[in-house]
Amino acid sequence: RAAETGEGNLLSLAVEAARLRASLGEISAAMEKSFGRHSATIRSVSGVYGSVYGEDISVDNVRKSCDAFEKREGRRPRMLVAKLGQDGHDRGAKVIATALADLGFDIDIGPLFQTPEEAARQAVENDVHVVGLSSLAGGHKTLLPQLVEELNKLGRPDIAVVIGGVIPVQDYDYLLQHGAIAIFGPGTSIPHAAQKILEELEKRI
Numbered sequence: 001r002a003a004e005t006g007e008g009n010l011l012s013l014a015v016e017a018a019r020l021r022a023s024l025g026e027i028s029a030a031m032e033k034s035f036g037r038h039s040a041t042i043r044s045v046s047g048v049y050g051s052v053y054g055e056d057i058s059v060d061n062v063r064k065s066c067d068a069f070e071k072r073e074g075r076r077p078r079m080l081v082a083k084l085g086q087d088g089h090d091r092g093a094k095v096i097a098t099a100l101a102d103l104g105f106d107i108d109i110g111p112l113f114q115t116p117e118e119a120a121r122q123a124v125e126n127d128v129h130v131v132g133l134s135s136l137a138g139g140h141k142t143l144l145p146q147l148v149e150e151l152n153k154l155g156r157p158d159i160a161v162v163i164g165g166v167i168p169v170q171d172y173d174y175l176l177q178h179g180a181i182a183i184f185g186p187g188t189s190i191p192h193a194a195q196k197i198l199e200e201l202e203k204r205i
Contacts, residue, residue, distance in 0.1 A: 058191035059103060065198045066104030077201060078106040078128045082119040084147065087137035088112055092165065096132065099190045116143055120150035123159050129201055130181075135165040141174060148179030160204060162197055164188065 014027050070076045081097045083090055090112055101107045108126050110119055123131050131151075133144055144163055151159050163175060164184035172183050181200045184193045 056191070058189070058195070062103045062191050062194045062198070065195060069198060069201070073205070076104060076106045077130070077198060078108070078126070079130045079132050079197070080108045080110055080119065080123045080126060080128045081132045081134065082110040082114060082122075082147075083112050083134055084114050084116055084119055084143045085137065085139045086113065087135060087139060089136040090134075092136065093132075093134035096134070096164065096190065096193075100132075100194055103191065103194050105194070116146035116150045119147055120154055120156075123151065124154045124156050128159060130160040130162060130197060132197075133161060133163040135163055135167060138166075140165070140167055141171060144175055144180055145178040158204065160197075160201060162200075164193070 081093050097107045097109050160181045162182045163180050
């Protein structure tokens with residue numbers, strides 16, 4: 001009632017409810033009836049990365065490769081940039097998504113905290129060529145194999161998976177053995193990563 005009327009101190013009332021054994025979910029659900037639930041909208045911007053690099057030869061080469069891919073396949077290379085599990089660090093993923101879009105990729109960005117099953121379903125529904133998994137919280141050895149497994153369950157083993165982020169070098173072999181076609185660590189040049197993805201997609205087509 002306090003959430004609905006604005007009368008009383010919500011914090012003290014929530015603490016009192018917790019003392020009476022109400023769960024956090026129950027307290028949140030009660031307030032949600034009055035306040036609603038925030039839903040973050042994920043957006044990317046365009047033109048920023050391309051304008052900074054200008055006519056750089058590596059950027060030009062990637063754009064030409066994307067054009068050649070489109071001419072051959074009838075559409076541009078399409079990637080889903082995904083954040084799985086409890087990894088909420090999305091700034092790097094947004095930078096990569098924006099940069100690849102400027103370089104000629106079609107980009108979809110998944111919501112934060114997806115499960116491997118949800119990301120695989122989105123990848124299949126959007127008919128992407130590749131899923132780019134961003135990992136900054138150490139879940140890569142669990143989440144990447146699960147994502148690959150879910151893609152296989154949906155009958156789409158052809159959808160490639162790449163991964164980038166803070167990943168120990170000693171984990172690279174494990175990830176490559178469990179379905180990653182490429183791994184990009186900190187400091188990787190984005191045009192280099194884009195070209196590598198295109199080269200790996202060429203091998204699979």
